[in-house]
Amino acid sequence: MTALPDIGPSRRVTRLGSDYHISFHAMATPCEVRVECDDAGLAETIGAAVESETRRIEAKFSRYRADSVVSRINASGHLGLAVDAETASLLDCARQCYLVSKGMFDITSGVLRRAWRFDGSDNLPSAQKILDLLPLMGWPKLTWKPPELKLPPGMEIDFGGLAKEYAVDRALAEAAAIAPLPMLVNFGGDLCVTGPRKGGAPWNVAIDSVEDSGKMAGLIQLKEGALATSGDARRFLLRDGVRYGHILNPRTGWPIRDAPRSVTVAAYSCVEAGISATLAMLQGRHAEAFLKREGFRAWCIR
Amino acid sequence: MQLKKRRGTVRKSLARISAGLLAASLPPVAGQAAAQSYYDDAYGARNDNFGPGFSYTQLDAALLVYQESGSRVSATEPTLNLTMHAADGRQLSMGAVADAVSGATPNGAVPSILPQNFVTPIRAQGSSTSVTGASGGSTIIHLPPTPGQVAAAALGRQYTVPANTLPVDKGFHDHRAALTGAWAQPLGGITEIGFGAGYSRESDYQAITANTHLSQNFNANNTTVSLALNSEFDSSFPFGGIPTPLTLMNAQWKPQTSRNKTQLGFVLGLTQVMTRAWLTQFNFAFDQQSGYQNDPYRILSVVDPVSGLPTQSLYENRPLQRQSESLYWDNKLDLGPTVTDLSLRYFTDSWGIKSVTAELAERLNLGSAFYVEPSARYYHQSAANFFHFYLPGGQALPAYASSDTRLATFSATTFGAKLGWIVSKRSEFYLKGEYYTQSGNGHPAGAIGQLKQQDLFPKTNAAIAFIGYSWDFH
Numbered sequence: 165m166t167a168l169p170d171i172g173p174s175r176r177v178t179r180l181g182s183d184y185h186i187s188f189h190a191m192a193t194p195c196e197v198r199v200e201c202d203d204a205g206l207a208e209t210i211g212a213a214v215e216s217e218t219r220r221i222e223a224k225f226s227r228y229r230a231d232s233v234v235s236r237i238n239a240s241g242h243l244g245l246a247v248d249a250e251t252a253s254l255l256d257c258a259r260q261c262y263l264v265s266k267g268m269f270d271i272t273s274g275v276l277r278r279a280w281r282f283d284g285s286d287n288l289p290s291a292q293k294i295l296d297l298l299p300l301m302g303w304p305k306l307t308w309k310p311p312e313l314k315l316p317p318g319m320e321i322d323f324g325g326l327a328k329e330y331a332v333d334r335a336l337a338e339a340a341a342i343a344p345l346p347m348l349v350n351f352g353g354d355l356c357v358t359g360p361r362k363g364g365a366p367w368n369v370a371i372d373s374v375e376d377s378g379k380m381a382g383l384i385q386l387k388e389g390a391l392a393t394s395g396d397a398r399r400f401l402l403r404d405g406v407r408y409g410h411i412l413n414p415r416t417g418w419p420i421r422d423a424p425r426s427v428t429v430a431a432y433s434c435v436e437a438g439i440s441a442t443l444a445m446l447q448g449r450h451a452e453a454f455l456k457r458e459g460f461r462a463w464c465i466r
Numbered sequence: 467m468q469l470k471k472r473r474g475t476v477r478k479s480l481a482r483i484s485a486g487l488l489a490a491s492l493p494p495v496a497g498q499a500a501a502q503s504y505y506d507d508a509y510g511a512r513n514d515n516f517g518p519g520f521s522y523t524q525l526d527a528a529l530l531v532y533q534e535s536g537s538r539v540s541a542t543e544p545t546l547n548l549t550m551h552a553a554d555g556r557q558l559s560m561g562a563v564a565d566a567v568s569g570a571t572p573n574g575a576v577p578s579i580l581p582q583n584f585v586t587p588i589r590a591q592g593s594s595t596s597v598t599g600a601s602g603g604s605t606i607i608h609l610p611p612t613p614g615q616v617a618a619a620a621l622g623r624q625y626t627v628p629a630n631t632l633p634v635d636k637g638f639h640d641h642r643a644a645l646t647g648a649w650a651q652p653l654g655g656i657t658e659i660g661f662g663a664g665y666s667r668e669s670d671y672q673a674i675t676a677n678t679h680l681s682q683n684f685n686a687n688n689t690t691v692s693l694a695l696n697s698e699f700d701s702s703f704p705f706g707g708i709p710t711p712l713t714l715m716n717a718q719w720k721p722q723t724s725r726n727k728t729q730l731g732f733v734l735g736l737t738q739v740m741t742r743a744w745l746t747q748f749n750f751a752f753d754q755q756s757g758y759q760n761d762p763y764r765i766l767s768v769v770d771p772v773s774g775l776p777t778q779s780l781y782e783n784r785p786l787q788r789q790s791e792s793l794y795w796d797n798k799l800d801l802g803p804t805v806t807d808l809s810l811r812y813f814t815d816s817w818g819i820k821s822v823t824a825e826l827a828e829r830l831n832l833g834s835a836f837y838v839e840p841s842a843r844y845y846h847q848s849a850a851n852f853f854h855f856y857l858p859g860g861q862a863l864p865a866y867a868s869s870d871t872r873l874a875t876f877s878a879t880t881f882g883a884k885l886g887w888i889v890s891k892r893s894e895f896y897l898k899g900e901y902y903t904q905s906g907n908g909h910p911a912g913a914i915g916q917l918k919q920q921d922l923f924p925k926t927n928a929a930i931a932f933i934g935y936s937w938d939f940h
Contacts, residue, residue: 242800243739246687257487264479302834304888310551316831317800333488436484440477458477 175211177204182362186211190218191226191328193352197339200346200361210342214335214349221331225254227274227322234322237313244307244314252310254323254330261326261439262303268446269439273414274322275300280419282410294417301414329392329438332356336434356390356434371428371463382463386430392437394445395426395465411445422449430461524549528934530565535927538634539569555658556651561644563666568639574764574869575633576856577920578776581626582633585717586763587706588623622717632924635763642668650679657683657690670762672701681735690737696753698729704762711783712863715765727757743800748793755788766869767856774915777859782868784852790815805829818851819873835888841900843880849873855910855922871923876906882930892939898932 175188184207186197197214199207227234233251247255261269275297279289300318307314315321323330328351336349336356348357348367357367366385371393384391394411408419427444431437440460447454455462525548532541543565550558573584627633644667650660664675681692702708707720731753738746760782767776796809811823827841850873852866882900889895908923 239742241742242805243742243745253487257483260483260486261480264476264483299831299834304890304892305831305834311555317802317805330487337488431484432481433484433488435487436481439480439484443476443480454476457474459474460477 175208175215177208177211179204184208184211186214188215188218190215191222191331191351193328195351196349197335198348198350198367199339201343206343206345210339210345210347213338213342217335217338218331218351221327221334224251225323225327227320227324238315238320241315241317241319244312246311247313248311254326255308255313256310257435258321258323258326259303259308261443265443265446267302267415268413269325269443270301270303270414271321271323271325272301272303272306272319273412274320274324275318276412276414276417279417280410280412282408288408298417301417325438325442326435328352329354329390329434332390332434354390354392354434354438357386357388360387371426371465382465384428384430384463389430389432390434390437391428391430392434392441393426393428394438394441395424409445411442413446420446420448423447424451424464424466426465427451427455428463429455522551522938524551524936524938526934526936528932531931533929534569535929538926539567539571539928541565541567554652557649559646559648561646563642563644565642566639567642570634570636571763572871573633573635574761574766574782575627575779576767576769576776576869576917576922577627577630577632579629579916579919580775581629582776583624583626584633584635584715584765584779585622585624586635586715587717587719624717630920632921640668640670642666644673646675657681670702670704672703674699688739690735692733692735692737694733694735696729696731696733698727700727700729700757701725702727702758702762706762708758709762709781711760712780712867715779715781725758727755727759729753729755745798747796749796751790751792751794753788753790755790756786759784759786759788761868761870764868764870766854766867768859769856769914769917771858771860772915774913774917776856780857780863780867782870783866784868785817785866788815788817803830813847817873818849819847821845821847837886837888839884839886841880841882841884843878843882845878845880847876849875855913856917858914871906874906874923876904876923878902878904884932893935893937896932896934898934900930900932902926902928902930 175186178185178187180198182202183198183200184204186199186207188195188211195215195218197211199210201207223229223231224233226232227238229235233247237245237247237251258269258271262271276294279293279297281287300316300320305316305319306321313321332349332351332354333356336347336358339347339349340358344358346358346361348355353372355369360366364387366387369384369386369391371382371384395409409423409425411420411423412418413420423445427441429437429441429444431440441462444451444455444460444462444464452464455464526546528545530541530543530545532539532543534540543563545561545563547559547561549560575582575584625635644664646662646664648660648662650658653659658679658681660679662675662677664673666673666675675696675698677694677696679692679694681690683690701724703724708722708725709715709720731751733749733751735747735749740746762781764782765779766782768778768780769776790813792811792813794809794811796807799806799808805828807825807827807829809823809825811821813819813821813823823843823845825841825843827839829837829839831837850868852864852868853870853873854864854867855869855874857863857867880900880902882898884896884898886894886896904926906923908921909918910922913920913922
């Protein structure tokens with residue numbers, strides 16, 4: 165596993181208190197690794213491993229790359245493509261999420277991007293345009309007979325709601341395999357730690373303010389597990405005073421109404437936290453009730 | 467959306483799903499252990515449909531109902547198939563079929579301007595089965611004594627066919643049950659290797675089948691080559707015993723009770739992805755059958771060479787050997803809104819039958835939950851070289867003769883439509899209707915006497931309905 169040659173070394177390593185802080189940009193988001201140690205060389209090795217694993221996952225599952233597995237699945241359509249075990253496990257995960265969420269978490273809903281552009285403008289798509297896209301959505305229309313996936317004409321999949329969180333978990337596991345140090349991996353707010361800091365101290369994680377990026381809306385002390393945030397802080401449309409967030413309901417094709425501005429969920433893994441946060445957002449005005457009933461450790465901002 | 471579930475069930479499911487994903491992809495030592503232990507500690511081991519394993523089971527259940535026009539043959543056939551897929555590509559499948567067939571089948575004799583009587587054995591001789599009288603419009607008769615015969619055994623069944631009517635035997639009903647099992651798996655560099663076996667049983671027929679296949683993908687899975695070997699061993703033990711070919715139809719129990727047939731064959735297949743929207747497949751099949759292939763209940767008429775009136779009914783006879791070859795070409799085309807399936811087949815055998823089949827099906831999605839698939843099929847065959855509607859009297863008998871119209875020259879069309887309802891992500895319900903029309907030349911050139919005015923090949927129409935359900939589960 166090596167970084168793609170056309171990217172080049174983009175990592176920056178800095179000393180931040182008792183941590184080494186490694187940062188790079190991947191998966192369209194800022195990525196950081198914090199390693200609590202005094203060995204710069206070891207921190208660099210860990211940073212390289214995290215970046216390499218992240219770029220591997222990005223290259224494999226990005227829908228923007230023609231040679232990714234996702235692009236090849238979408239290009240193969242109904243002729244089907246036999247996928248490798250890792251892709252199969254992501255597909256199975258997506259299938260199970262579809263079941264648990266009763267269709268609200270759906271990796272086929274990316275076709276809605278053809279209608280929706282969340283650029284902060286007031287350009288809403290026409291109702292007809294949305295209606296035309298609905299037949300192209302729905303996991304049950306796919307034929308998933310492991311290891312082969314077939315897509316009906318016009319349909320496509322993407323792992324937009326899974327890949328980044330998966331990369332956090334995988335990258336942290338790669339890092340932890342190098343040295344048993346306290347570490348935190350954070351990709352654009354989706355993060356996971358190996359355990360508490362030295363002496364059992366927690367990691368301090370700020371929840372981003374939704375109104376003014378960079379300000380803090382809360383502080384979470386995390387000793388183990390992961391955090392993920394779902395929200396419309398920067399991606400929305402605003403028309404006639406109504407805010408249309410970027411979380412779309414796959415059943416209607418329209419944004420979820422009355423959802424919290426942001427939901428942060430703590431869980432064992434980043435994948436679990438991310439899916440949970442998304443599913444909570446999909447509950448709209450029932451998000452808090454859902455989180456409470458299910459017993460999540462979560463923080464909502466309205 | 468309202469998730470009205472018990473407290474925490476969604477959270478636990480999501481935890482399990484995530485643990486499953488990471489357990490499957492993390493390095494075995496660190497990741498799997500970590501995910502598994504957290505999963506166990508936090509939520510306990512609960513086994514439901516959303517577990518991390520990727521094995522699953524497919525269940526297909528269907529019911530077929532077949533009805534020929536004019537209250538001829540009707541059949542009901544429930545089927546059940548279960549396939550278990552393991553995560554590593556191994557699969558085990560089992561199937562069961564039952565059917566009940568009843569009605570009236572042509573006995574092979576020609577119609578006549580006069581009523582005709584036919585006799586067949588009844589299940590009285592040496593059997594505890596009681597005779598309850600008339601069966602399907604027939605009567606129990608006392609046979610004229612023949613030398614050496616025990617008088618008490620001299621019972622037969624007689625049925626009368628009215629004038630100008632195709633002779634059919636209405637006493638026809640049978641049940642069949644069949645079981646199949648198969649195993650397939652990848653093996654080393656071989657894409658798939660498999661074995662299967664089946665057993666089918668009717669009251670007067672038994673079939674045992676065994677097969678094996680190999681398939682190999684090449685060219686980045688764009689090409690698949692496969693070879694299947696099939697074998698079958700059949701036993702026929704007709705009601706009333708095995709009649710002596712080309713002898714007079716009678717009600718006596720025949721001394722020989724069963725005959726066998728063996729069949730060996732292979733199918734060589736090539737599947738090729740041509741373009742993103744075109745998949746094509748070629749199959750070449752070869753079969754060699756040897757043994758008893760007669761229809762033991764079927765007769766043919768010997769007619770008066772001038773008047774055309776039937777004078778005798780003889781049991782049919784077919785060659786013991788039959789060798790056939792067929793070539794099949796199938797194309798699946800994705801034409802945008804629809805998916806087209808077009809196939810052609812050519813068949814030829816050593817009995818002189820040559821046939822062509824063309825079939826077209828078009829699938830259209832109706833919204834997200836439904837689809838329709840109209841289909842049309844055309845079939846034409848030439849006659850076997852020993853097919854005769856009847857034999858003229860006063861001539862030497864041929865070695866082989868049958869009046870089974872399935873061996874005649876005929877054409878058939880089938881129109882159908884399937885309506886599918888995708889009930890849920892894992893289940894589908896479908897209804898399918900088909901209408902079949904078979905027609906041949908019922909007024910062959912050179913028909914003798916009264917046969918000129920008879921339709922020797924009445925048109926057969928049949929309606930077929932399927933109802934089915936398929937379900938995938940863990």
